[in-house]
Amino acid sequence: MTGAWSGRVVMNERARLAKRLPAPCCRCGKPVLPGQKWHVDHYPIPREFGGTETHPAHEHCNTSEGGKRGAAITNARRQPTASAAMRPERDRGIRGI
Ligand SMILES: [Zn+2]
Structure with missing residues (x-):
């Protein structure tokens, strides 16, 4: 069972992990x-x-x-709303993919 990795779940997990900082990446x-930018990472086994x-x-x-793989999945799922769709091409910079 995978369960939903939705915003609220991420927020809760993030809050839980935040209490442990500093912690090894x-x-x-x-x-x-x-204070550093960090993500909740599924490790060692990817969520999928x-x-x-x-x-x-x-x-x-x-x-x-x-x-990278996770972001691709996330981005595919996160269909297009404001941010990406409405930004003019010139503001997106060069995507080196
Ligand atoms: Zn690191």
């Missing part, structure tokens, strides 16, 4: 400090494979490693 091992264990990861680490 599950991707790079360096501390995630309060049934992982339920979560750890803090730096935003950069999460989006640059396994996060």
Whole structure:
């Protein structure tokens, strides 16, 4: 069972993990400090494979490693509303994908 990883669940998980900061980033091992940008990361098992264990990861680490796949899924699911759709092409910068 996977359960819904919705906004409220993420918020709760984030609040739970936030109390543990500083804690090691599950991707790079360096501390995630309060005030840094960080994500709730499903690690070591990605959520789509049934992982339920979560750890803090730096935003950069999460989006640059396994996060790429997760972000692709998230972005596909997160259909187009304001932010992406309404921004002019020139403001999006170069997407190196
Ligand atoms: Zn990290």
